[in-house]
Amino acid sequence: MDPIILAVIKKKFKFKDIKEVLQLAFPAMIENILQVLLGIVDTFFISKLGTEAIVGVGATNILMNLYIAFFTAVGVGTTAVVARNIGTKNIKKASHATQQSILMAVGIGFLTGFITLVFARQILEILGLEERVIEYTLPYFLVVAVPSAFLALMLVLSSALRGAGDTRTPMKVTLIVNVINVILDYVLIFGIVDFEGLGILGAGIATTASRLIGVLLILIFLNRKSSLLNISIKFPWTFDKILIKKISLIGYPAALERLVMRVGQLVYSAMIIKIGTDAYAAHNIAGSIESLSYMPGYGFAIAASTLVGQNLGAKRPDRSEYLGLLSNWLGTIFMVCVGIIFFIFARPLGLLFTRDEVVLKQVILVLRIIALVQPFLCITLVITAALQGAGDTRFPMYSTFIGIWGIRVIGVYILGFVFNMGLVGVWIAVASDLILRGVFLMFRYKRGKWKEIDIDINAKN
Known part of the structure; x- marks a missing residue:
């Protein structure tokens, strides 16, 4: 195994590399x-x-x-x-x-x-x-x-x-x-x-x-x-028609991914409304609090995208993989810390938004579910960005489509309505999507096919 990749597995990161990511x-x-x-x-x-x-x-x-x-x-x-x-x-x-x-x-x-x-x-x-x-x-x-x-x-x-x-x-x-x-x-x-x-x-x-x-x-x-x-x-x-085509071919799956996600969110949000007003209020409150965990995730996602792309350009694919994984490890540390705060301080955080005990109890349960899947949420943000930085934008699109529609939307219906689990069932479906999507994205990243993608602006393909 390449010594650079082995360093990631053993978590022997160099300080200068950590500094570069940060x-x-x-x-x-x-x-x-x-x-x-x-x-x-x-x-x-x-x-x-x-x-x-x-x-x-x-x-x-x-x-x-x-x-x-x-x-x-x-x-x-x-x-x-x-x-x-x-x-x-x-x-x-x-x-x-x-x-x-x-x-x-x-x-x-x-x-x-x-x-x-x-x-x-x-x-x-x-x-x-x-x-x-x-x-x-x-x-x-x-x-x-x-x-x-x-x-x-x-x-x-x-x-x-x-x-x-x-x-x-x-x-x-x-x-x-x-x-x-x-x-x-x-x-x-x-x-x-x-x-x-x-x-x-x-x-x-x-x-x-x-x-x-x-x-x-x-x-x-x-x-x-x-x-x-x-x-x-x-x-x-x-x-420059060739270059515009190249940028479009790389970018359009990212647009479809975003659209698939937004439409899916609208669909299962409509389902949550049918569960009840209290459930929808708790869902929105928990979602607002959850957005705090996205802040470090997006930061490390941008770092991963940039470093992977630049090192592929420098003909250093192994270092690209190493820095992408390092970005994910660092992002995970930050997001797990946020998750710990969510789990321990779920009630005080919920009280910032509502005093309704029925709503508050649901918010607490949801925040603790969110806390447990922070590492997988980090992967969906950082590894997706790393793949996109390499020009591999189709696989994240496919994984998002399957995750949002095949797991979230169907899962929300089955767990929320068929098994009558309410909002907890909804967020178990969301967590299941994040876990499975995270596993598939990491598998794709470790396989390394993205290293072979040619995005030379002079290429005719």
Whole structure:
């Protein structure tokens, strides 16, 4: 067995390797925390406007998550291609790939924006919103979704930087954007001095304006001579059909994976509603608390994706495998610590959200189930990202499809309704999905077929 892989099994990690992973993971973790905090502040401000505002923003977020699935496709493809070329020290190709990804992001962003502009009302009606809520939500939805090219660019540009090994710039930009968004939110929603405020429309304008500022900040950084990815903002740019096809082929399974997951979540969420109001409330509370464990997971996932891609580009496949596994081990340590907190402090955490004993008891049980599967949740996040960084995006898509639809949705029905286990049955099904998916993903990773994937941007396949 290769000595590098043997080192992982024996857990004899070198300090410099741990440091390399942490230098990428920590800024990404902080960025994710900032995004969560922004969501909390946004929700707090919007809640002051009333129930219709909460429903309207929630509906918009559901739809934007569907758009994000397509933007993610470009982002995943960009990270893989940029990282591989950074690994070969071909900065020119990495920069060219970033330029083509920008063109793709703008194209997809304008397409989703145009569809929103033409069919906004019909899209909201599909969600089953009441007419008065649609009228209230429509301006916000248009202001946020029509200029979705800004969101697409933010995601893709950040993906390019991460592929180049720079997770600090996206973190810094996210911090600036979040501060701007909070300030604009308060001023535009509630008003200041003689300005009365615009309510929910103001929240939409604040969101779009902050995204535009974020895009400009990243473009300014990329146009600096000191930037590893030196992207000239001078036009015209030419389309590279071969490269665009390559990025798309790598990325589209990631988009399908995201869509499969989102639709599946909607289906089994509808089932949980039928179990009862208390169960649905407990499910949402537990899910909100569970999201805390995703923060370290996403950070180490980004580190794994970047390091695997770069070392494959440097023709060091064994080191790619080693660093991917190291990222997973470190992520597991962090997430197990979070799991211990969930298990021990389940009741105090639940009390932060509800005083209803019926709901609280269910929250406690669910949090303790979540605590036990943290290592497998880590694998689904980190090893999936490692495979995607190598360009192996189809297997994670297949595993997600089988896991969400073959285990979660069917399991929720069987355990929740047939065996009448309620919300505990639902989360046993979720845990079963995470365990089996984690095992299959790790098996795929250890087999190492992803090392043979050719994503040379000059290749014709």
